[in-house]
Amino acid sequence: MRRYVLGLAGILVIIFALTSISWKSTSKAKPTDQLNTSRIDDQEYNIYLRNIYDTAQLATYGLSIEVFEKAVTGFYNLKISGKVDADKSILTIADFDLSSKKKRLWIIDLAKKELLLNTWVAHGQHSGGDKATSFSNVNNSFQSSMGFYVTGEIYNGQHGRSLRLDGMDEGFNSNARRRAIVVHGASYVSQGTINALGRLGRSQGCPAVPAELSNTVINAIGGKTVLFINVSDDAYTSKYLDEGLAAQLASNYFENQETLDTTSSI
Secondary structure, three states: OHHHHHHHHHHHHHHHHHHHHHHHHHHHOOOHHHOOOOOOOHHHHHHHHHHHHHHOOOOOOOOOHHHHHHHHHHHHHHHHHOOOOOOOOEEEEEEOOOOOOOOOEEEEEOOOOEEEEEEOOOOEHHHOOOOOOOEOOOOOOOOEOOEEEEEEEEEEEOOEEEEEEEEOOOOOOOOOOOOOOEEOEEOOOOHHHHHHHOOOOOEOOOOOEEHHHHHHHHHHHOOOOEEEEEOOOOOOOOHHHOHHHHHHHHHHHHHOOOOOOOOOOO
16 A cells, blocks of 8 residues: 555656646747747837947938938838848938038948948939929929939940939839939039039939949949938828838847947937
């Protein structure tokens, strides 16, 4: 009888131990459907953007944090939509709120947190003098168009080597390809023209860049990367300015950062 009781007690101890181990293991495990679905919150997203902005020293080169945030949000949303090359992290920003005398074009590698180029960019003849104030999506308007673009193919045209653009914002720049709005070099985009006229020369609506830098610009941004032409206009809207969706994709980059300066001001 004693052996029977001891044997039964031993079995109970083993069952209890196995049950305890099983419970502990289950309590520590994450359900499969909860893995890799987190996104960074608004504060973390702002810190992430500010970290790139500060590391690339974009304030030093005249790019405002507000314009940068808008452009990066569009960049991520265009990535989500599959409109741009998934393997490229190049973002180009032209701020047409600024005087044409300013170097108001920036090419940024977001992955490397590096400013690749800062230079002049022209606006359209009928968009204004030194500053662009009027914009159009209409053919032969000779005006610039605001919003998000995706760069297309390279070709040789009347301005030499040029880069086609596809406008992503319906009603604002969606006729860009039909209008032949492209990136090209121009001699009137220079310090000499600014000295002579008090402003840059103007295009027929294209974001023209200095002739001597055109190949550098085209090589850097060609092949389905994002170009954002910023204009402060209350009428402008874009489905690519959804910060919530952008933060979902940004979280993948955020989590892979080796270090993040959480002391950066927001």
